[in-house]
Amino acid sequence: MAKAKKELGEAAALEDELSCPICLCLYRDPVSLSCGHSFCKQCIQEVLGAQQRSKAPCSCPVCQLQLGPVLKKNFQLCSIVEAFLATTSKGQQGEGSVEGKKEVVLCDFCLDRSQPAEKTCLTCDASLCQAHLNKHNSKASQQDHILVEVGTGGVAEERRCLEHGKLLECYCQDEGQCICTLCSIAPCHKGHSISTLKEAHNKHLGELLDTMTRLQEHKTSLAATLENLQQCENQLQTNTKTVTSQVQKLIKEMQTEIIQKEKKILSDIQSSEKEQLAQITKVKKEIEQRRDEAAQHLQSLQKMRDQPDSFLFIKEFKLAMDRIMIQDSEQARLRASRIKVVAVQMDQDKINDSRRLMQDYLRELSSLLQGMLEVLTNQIKWNRRFAEIFRHFQHPNSR
Structure with a gap:
């Protein structure tokens, strides 16, 4: 183990000696200057090209000695690097203990010694x-430039x-x-309304906030419903308890005469209640789902609101808007279409009169109960109408 560590240390030291002072990687096509220092040719x-463009004298990046731009291929150093790479490759295949260096992207503006x-x-x-990033960001004209992580080629x-x-x-x-910018003046976009990404971001952000407001109103409307x-x-x-109690009290006073009527009335009431409760339960489940x-949707838009990247924001915004299908007119119709159940009680005055006049009361009772059933039937129809309106709102493109 100690021997292996020693060999690794020696290999690392040798690799440092065989590394270019500029890119800090192993020499690639090494060349030498007249001062004796070697570098990767590229x-x-x-x-040297950057020095010439700035009209500065050509000098060695290591010793700063002024010299002519004459490059001489260093064949001996090239052979040493190739032998080292071959030895290192065999060591990796045999032991798997030497890991390759992670590729480093160097700064395009460093001249003397390039930094990652x-x-x-x-x-x-x-x-x-x-260092150059700080200088870049300090210029007002470059504040809107787009910066990404190094190596994100796909983005x-x-x-x-x-x-x-x-x-x-x-x-x-x-x-x-x-x-x-070239597309903006191309014939395929002639006469189109063109804006900057920032302007489009601000516009879509306003639409997003409006959509969030409508969603919040929609959510509030659903809660109220x-x-x-x-x-x-x-x-x-x-209502069911009240009517059932009244009917049962009257039926007990007239068990012989209206025993059949009692069964029919209670059956109709319970059937009406069951049907309405089933309808309400169905509508409740649908509204809870909405x-x-x-x-x-509101939560996803809230997260999208904090997206600083205009491109990703627009990309996510279009996807989000395709998923959200809301029509304000349908919301207004939903708010206006609420189930209403009014209190229903039998007329006590007529009940008292019926006690004095049994025969007349039986006819009156029949008429009264029939009217009550019509009210309940109308409520069932109204509930069905409400369910149809809600389903239309739930699927606005189905019409």
């Missing part, structure tokens, strides 16, 4: 270390136009899609 060419990049600016098309590709390769910085209101249904259910049960769906 790395030193980028440094922290962010990639899609607008500048450059990767920046922390960067999504933000570029497939046709022109430019950054998607505009939004076509007519087509409802993100486009680049549920409360109304509960009141109707309680009143219906109270309430839960409204709460879920």
